[in-house]
Amino acid sequence: MNRPPAKPVKPSGMELVFFYVCPYCRRQIPVPSPLLPAMITCNVCGRDFPIVPVDQYTAHFIRLMMGDGPAAVDPDYL
Numbered sequence: 001m002n003r004p005p006a007k008p009v010k011p012s013g014m015e016l017v018f019f020y021v022c023p024y025c026r027r028q029i030p031v032p033s034p035l036l037p038a039m040i041t042c043n044v045c046g047r048d049f050p051i052v053p054v055d056q057y058t059a060h061f062i063r064l065m066m067g068d069g070p071a072a073v074d075p076d077y078l
């Protein structure tokens with residue numbers, strides 16, 4: 001049998017998610033840190049469209065500031 005963990009578990013990693021507005025149906029599509037130009041498929045209308053990538057150094061810097069996740073935890077939980 002599985003017992004619940006004794007303490008709440010802290011994040012061990014993180015991912016930055018960016019939103020792109022579909023040019024066909026105007027819905028926001030979440031994309032985790034696209035570092036290269038790519039075609040994505042809208043999960044609402046099913047059509048493909050190209051996206052502008054994010055700068056890898058900027059994305060890396062933000063992850064570094066948060067210690068890749070654990071440093072973003074609410075201090076009350078530490």
Ligand SMILES: [Zn+2]
Pocket residue numbers: 022023024025026027042043044045046047
């Ligand atoms: Zn769409």
